[in-house]
Each structure stands twice: as C-alpha cells, then as structure tokens.
Amino acid sequence: MVVGIEGANDAPVAQGGVSASTWGTGQDVLISTGQAFADVDEGDVLSFSAQGLPPGLSLDMATGVITGNVSSAQASTVTVTATDQAGASAQQVFDLNVLTSPVVNAIGVSDAVGEPAVGRGGDALTVTLTMSEAVKVVGDAASDWVLELAVNGQTTSASYVGGDGSASLSFRAVVPDVGDGANISLVGMSLGGVAVSGVTSGLPLMAGVTGQTTSAYTVDNTPPAAAAIATVNGDSGDLTNDPQAELKISAEPGATLQLYRASDSGPDERVADITVSEDPVSPGQYTLTPDSALTDGNYGVVVVDAAGNPGSMPDGSGDDVFAVDTSRPTIATVAVTAGTRGVGDSVVFTVTF
Secondary structure, three states: OOOOOOOOOOOOEEOOOOOOEEEEOOOOEEEEOHHHEEOOOOOOOOEEEEEOOOOOEEEOOOOOEEEEOOOOOEEEEEEEEEEOOOOOEEEEEEEEEEEOOOOEEEEEEEEOOOOOOEEOOOOEEEEEEEEOOOEEEEOOHHHHOEEEEEEOOEEEEEEEEEOOOOOEEEEEEEOOOOOOEOOEEEEEEEOOOOEEEEOOOOOEOOOOOOOOEEOOOEEOOOOOOOOEEEEEOOEOOOEEOOOOOOEEEEOOOOOEEEEEEOOOOOOOEEEOOEEEEEOOOOOOEEEEEEOOOOOOEEEEEEEEOOOOOEOOOOOOOOOOEEEEOOOOOOOOEEEEOOOOOOOOOOOOEEEEO
C-alpha cells in the first residue's frame, strides 16, 4: 500500500502591524510593510498590493515597500494585501497622514543706505524669508545656514541672522558689483548641520523648494548724469549777484543734490546748508536755495543718485556750474580821445574797471 501525503497551503498571516505614519508634502516617503506579514509555508513567495495610497506614492509588489512623495496635504487609510502563490492572502490597515511641510513662501530684500529699495555694489543687504509657518532653528545657523541668491544673474551668498520661532527669517548679504536691474531670486540653500522644522507641523523645512523671486529691489551701479542748471534767479545765465539765488535744476529723479565751491588751492569745499526740493509733479526737477549767503566764487552742483552713486565733480565747463559775484565794479581809469571838438561833436570816453 502506498500512502501519499500532500501538504495543505497555509495562508499568510498579519503579524504586528504597520504603524500610523505622518509625512510632509514633498518629503521622500519610505514605509516598509513586508515585515508585517508571515507565511509558514517553506519557500512560499508573497506578493503585495495596496489600496488607498495618495497620488505620488507606489508600492513595490515584491517587497511591500512604499515610496514616493505627495504634493498636497491629505489623510488616507491604506490597506496592504500580502498574497501567496496559492492565492491566499492577509491584510494590514494603517493611517497615512501627509501634512504641509514648511517652505519658503517669499523673499524680500532691502538695505539701510539711503533709499531701502535701491542699492549699489558693496551695500549691506537684508534678505527676509517669509515662511509658510513659524519655524524652529536648531544649530549654529549663523555659520552653517547659507542662502544662494542670483542677483541680476550673478550668484552671491547670504548668511543667517535671526528669526528663530517666527515665520520671518533674516539673512545678511552684500550687493555684488553687477549690471543694473531688479531681478533677485533664491536659487538654493545649504543647511549644513542646522535643523529647521515647523513649530506647528513638526516637519523639517523643504530646503529644496527654491526659485522665489523679487523685483522690489533695484541694483544701480551706474553713476548719475551731471546736473543741468536751467535758471539762476529766473535768468538763464550762469552768473548772479545774489548770494542766495534760487537755482532751478534738472537731474536724475530721486537724487540728492550737493553744492560745492570751487577752490584754487585744494579740494572743492562742500556747502552744507542748502535747501533742496524735488517737484512732486515733475520728478527730476529741483529747486536749490542756499540757507545762508554764499561768498563770491564759482560753484558746482553734484548729483548723488538714490542708490548712493555720486556723479562727477564739476569741471567748470558744463551746465552744472554758476558763479556768484556781489562786488561792485571799481573804475580804474577814464580816458578821453585827444583833440578839439565843437558844440554837438561826439566825445568818446574809455572807462577801465
């Protein structure tokens, strides 16, 4: 008698469980589920499938590993099924939550020299990151956390200053010597050993989410054109006997005007006490009046633009100069042409001053 013994298939069983999992948007998800199943049949191979995965995630049928990333916050209930070669199966169910990771929403740029929205090469620049939520900064951020900025096409770096615990972080940079323009963008960041996480979400900062731009700050490295004095006390000439003459001047809008007295023996002397106003209706049209009487001499107007670029010093030959002469003329000699003249004849006098 021959007795045949044929083993029965044992279905896989769920063991332990798959813990509830929380991830951030854009974060690389890695969840292993294969270890949550067992099959006593020697050599039996399990295959895996899942239901309820949010878009962006996928499950490896051979290993039960879930990978990918999710772009939007959502809560899901995921069912993973392990099936053996005979078609028997077991299931594990777990919750998968995706929260919004903290990211940089916007950047702002300003400086403390003159007009805060305009600067030139070498100015200290404050860069502000507006975050999607308040963040906690742990580590030596002042040394390790560095932003990479593109300023009108040229790359420069910015170092962390402060803002821990808030949604507004400050960094410090220097305006590079680049072409004029208003195109600044965040192109990268390096955290080094710094940990940055959301105060509310508890999730790490998505440091790779960059590309934020601003056009609210203008880099201007070009010196302004020379001023043009249109009138002196209403006259189109460049000479006046009024030591406090009112000047009408054309120059770059938003500029600062400076007045200098020409010196023959040294540097030109700046006249400190002047009143300058720009026409609010016609930008670039200025009125300049000395606050006190000017001494006789030659004077020139220097333009400093909103970025702090100074124009050239007057050389005495342009439309940016005028002269003050308050001295009365003195007669040196009077000469009459020699000869005898009768009544009604013309007499020529030559007067020398």
